[in-house]
Amino acid sequence: MINIIRRSHGFQLDHIGPGVPNTEAGVKWVEEKTGAKVDLHDPEPGQFYWSGSLAIGEHSFLEIIGPNPDYKKFQPFAALIETLSEPQLLFWYIAVEDFAAFQALARQEKAKLERIEAINIEDVDAAQASYRRGLIGPGFLSERPNVIQWLKRPNRESQEAPVCKLTDFRLSNPQADKINNVFEKLGIDVPVAKGASSIGVTIDTPKGPWSIENKGVRWTMPGMLVNVAGLWWRTRR
Numbered sequence: 001m002i003n004i005i006r007r008s009h010g011f012q013l014d015h016i017g018p019g020v021p022n023t024e025a026g027v028k029w030v031e032e033k034t035g036a037k038v039d040l041h042d043p044e045p046g047q048f049y050w051s052g053s054l055a056i057g058e059h060s061f062l063e064i065i066g067p068n069p070d071y072k073k074f075q076p077f078a079a080l081i082e083t084l085s086e087p088q089l090l091f092w093y094i095a096v097e098d099f100a101a102f103q104a105l106a107r108q109e110k111a112k113l114e115r116i117e118a119i120n121i122e123d124v125d126a127a128q129a130s131y132r133r134g135l136i137g138p139g140f141l142s143e144r145p146n147v148i149q150w151l152k153r154p155n156r157e158s159q160e161a162p163v164c165k166l167t168d169f170r171l172s173n174p175q176a177d178k179i180n181n182v183f184e185k186l187g188i189d190v191p192v193a194k195g196a197s198s199i200g201v202t203i204d205t206p207k208g209p210w211s212i213e214n215k216g217v218r219w220t221m222p223g224m225l226v227n228v229a230g231l232w233w234r235t236r237r
Contacts, residue, residue: 002102002187005095009057009166012189014095014148016062016169016201017051018212019081019088023066026087027052030064035206036163041154043068044128048075055162056203059153062164065090088214089199091135092145092169094188099132099149102186109185111136113147121151129154136182142199142216143173143192144182167209168202173216 004012020026027038030052040052051065064087067078081090096102106113113134120130130152136144169190173179176194183190200213 002105003097004102004187004189005097006189007057007060007095007166009060011057011060011166011169012094013166013169014060014093015053016092017065017090018062019084019090020064020066021082021084023050023052023064023068026064026066029087030054030062033205033207033210034164034203038064043070047071048073048078053154054164056164056166057162059095060166062201062203087212088217089201089212090142090217091140092142092199093133093148094145094190096147096149099134099147102147102149103134106136106186109182111182111186113137114139136186140217140219141173142218143171143179143197145188145190163206165204166201167204168200168211170198170200170213171216172196172198 005014006012007014018026018030020029024040027040030038034054036054038052038054043050048068048071049065050068051063054062054064056062065081067082071078103113103116114137116132116134118132120128121132129150131148131150133146133148135146170193171190172193172195174194174197176192179192183192197216197218198213199216200211202209202211
């Protein structure tokens with residue numbers, strides 16, 4: 001059986017990401033909402049994003065992710081999060097101990113992983129994190145997780161117990177039965193309720209329970225191409 005890691009808060013959730021149009025402003029927003037300190041680390045070299053981390057359990061974190069202002073190339077995801085009018089939960093990750101085994105299982109169950117990447121695999125002694133990752137397709141859907149195997153985790157966590165803790169994680173989708181069927185085959189123990197597309201969390205914080213919930217995002221290749229074309233045109237003007 002594939003081992004999907006269950007974190008100390010009880011959920012098969014490694015990290016979850018609200019997208020923000022400006023990383024520094026997004027970090028300040030989270031700190032104001034929670035009363036907790038967010039670790040805003042330097043952007044990873046060559047990456048299009050810049051993120052801050054708030055621990056919500058042992059080895060589990062809220063990743064506040066925005067565009068890297070020093071990244072000068074056009075990148076579709078970075079361009080899209082720049083258009084957000086407010087912070088919005090976009091994605092979540094499960095962590096596995098054996099990425100290749102999970103990839104093989106997903107292929108067997110016709111839930112092929114997409115956008116597979118190996119980051120810093122050849123240099124696991126570097127300061128940056130080292131990992132393999134991909135997403136459960138087809139296309140991108142907030143209610144379906146990304147998958148990661150950490151080879152070296154980022155050194156971003158305090159030695160003290162996190163002051164915030166994830167207490168609830170919610171997903172809903174009109175095609176919940178179909179998604180739940182795939183999850184069951186892959187060993188993902190995160191139920192999806194039937195209803196409008198949504199993704200949400202509740203976190204215990206120094207200021208009390210804090211909930212964030214929003215409509216899920218779906219990006220398919222045709223829709224992505226239309227959005228990217230429009231964004232590319234606007235950035236040229």
